[in-house]
Amino acid sequence: NDDYKSKLVLRPEATSSAIRHILNNDHIMQQLKIRPQKIFYCGAMYRHDRPQKGRFRQFYQFGCEHLGTNCIVADAENIILANNILQELGIPKYVLRINSLGDSECRASYN
Helix, strand or coil: CCCCCCCCCCCCHHHHHHHHHHHCCCHHHHHHHHHHEEEEEEEEEECCCCCCCCCCCCEEEEEEEEECCCCCHHHHHHHHHHHHHHHCCCCCCCCCCCCCCCCCHHHHHCC
16 A cells, blocks of 8 residues: 555566466467477566665566476577677676576485
8 A cells, every 4th residue: 555545566576477477378388388488578667665775666677488498598598688688788897697506416405
């Protein structure tokens, strides 16, 4: 509720909404059985809590997902896309840091 006692709906982030849409859409789920799909989303998101220093209530999120594949090429394509976007935006200095959860053998040691 805001100061006027209105109910508000804010998008805190887009990833879960996009995936929920896919999972609840029979047509898309059928397409995933035929071939992998790519989706992207972009839009304004909002934080309800008081933002921390240097953060704003409204921010923009862009995301892309490869669905229906566990091929490493899909991951590489997303990394290349992120790098290309940063270059096209003219961001002069950035570090692209890549993290991994490892394979099933590596992850077993963390359980």
